[in-house]
Amino acid sequence: MRQTNKNSKEVYYSRVYTERPAYADFDAPSKFQAIQSIIARRLKEHPNAICSYSGGSDSDIMLDLIERTRTLFGLPEVKYCFFNTGLEMKATKDHVIDVKNKYGVEITEYRPKKNIVQSTREYGIPFISKIVSSAMETVQKKELPLSIREEYDNAENKMAKREELRERYPKSEQGINFLCCCNRDGEPRPNIQLVIDSSKYLYEFMKENPCDFKISAKCCDYCKKQIAHKVQAGYEMVITGERRDEGGMRSVPKSEDANGTMCFSETSSGQFRLKPLYYVSDADKAWYKERYEIRYSDAYEVYGLTRTGCCGCSISSKAVADLEKIRAYEPNVVKAAWNIFGDSYRYRQRYNDFKKMKQAEAKNGGQMTIKGFLEMMP
Secondary structure, eight states, X not given: OEXXXXXXXXXXXXXXXXXXXXXXXXXXXXXXXXXXXXXHHHHHHOOSEEEEOOSSHHXXXXXHHHHHHHHHHTOOOOEEEEEOOSOOOHHHHHHHHHHHHHHTOOEEEEOOSSOHHHHHHHHOBOBSBHHHHHHHHHHHHTTOOTTHHHHHHHOSSHHHHHHHHHHHSTTOHHHHHHHHTBOTTSOBOTTSTTSGGGSTTHHHHHHHSOOOXXXXXXXXXXXXXXXXHHHHTTOSEEEOOOOGGGOGGGGSOOGGGGGSOSSEEEOTTSOEEEOTTTTOOHXXXXXXXXXXXXXXXXXXXXXXXXXXXXXXXXXSTTHHHHHHHHHTTOHHHHHHHHHHHHHHHHHHHHHHHHHHHHHHHXXXXXXXXXXHHHHHOO
16 A cells, blocks of 8 residues: 655555554454454354464464354364474474363374475575565576666666566566565565565675575475465365464465455455454463463473474574573474574574674764674674
């Protein structure tokens, strides 16, 4: 959505922020009451439903909500599925069993044909985000030079330059748009998540420090998405625990969202998608956990993690710090994560140091002082 700010510059905002339902701004008790009504309505309309359960805190809240709603309204059972990537904490696997027993539900475990080790070796490892990783895979595969950014920036007719780049580098749309910070028509879009400038100084860093390993987010496709699509294919409605506040790809509208709302939509195949927690904040979660005495897995309650997701995934800015929290309890998992994602961990640390240096330079009028240099060092 296009809006104009006070300086008359056009700013583009995602539908995530411009199309909010009223309940998104309710207090926690009222919000969860509204969500229960939504779940009840959708399960009545589409009783043949399957729900992805990861063993994480969002999944715990979601499963509890669904089961409370089912009991309250006398709704049919929901099928639950857990996708094991091949790199899972024992804490997570144990918690899946505990939750099955607590609620008396069946949570079926599925494994991908191509696990995390195989997929990362073949395609590459994530870096910073799924958006960056997917775009950089195109950049690397199509051998797009970072210099096309300067070509685009210096072009008087940017739309014509974008078309010329399209012809020069066919089937490279995502990579071109990412580097040039524009849309497919060549219009500048420097402030959206799909471009390299969404990560401050990343372009400058990669220009000065070329990446020497393959970047890709395909491990997510092979370890979760593909097996999930196969398992979920026979169901009328798929329920997931995505939340807008997680950011990244989860805060970017998908094509099917055009056929509904951000929390409920219909895909081109006619399958329905329900994301009941989409507008639930961290504060809302904390309220629900305390109110209903939800116990998360030991990864949270004992190790001290604030988020699990894919164990050790290099997309997380806290991956290395989280692995240190895990080390005392599950050293083999930590070793495996470093073997898989180590190159990305180290490259990200270099990027973080580069950002600190640039920020210090900006603060000191473009000059790095000795004091500033020492302060930025770990």
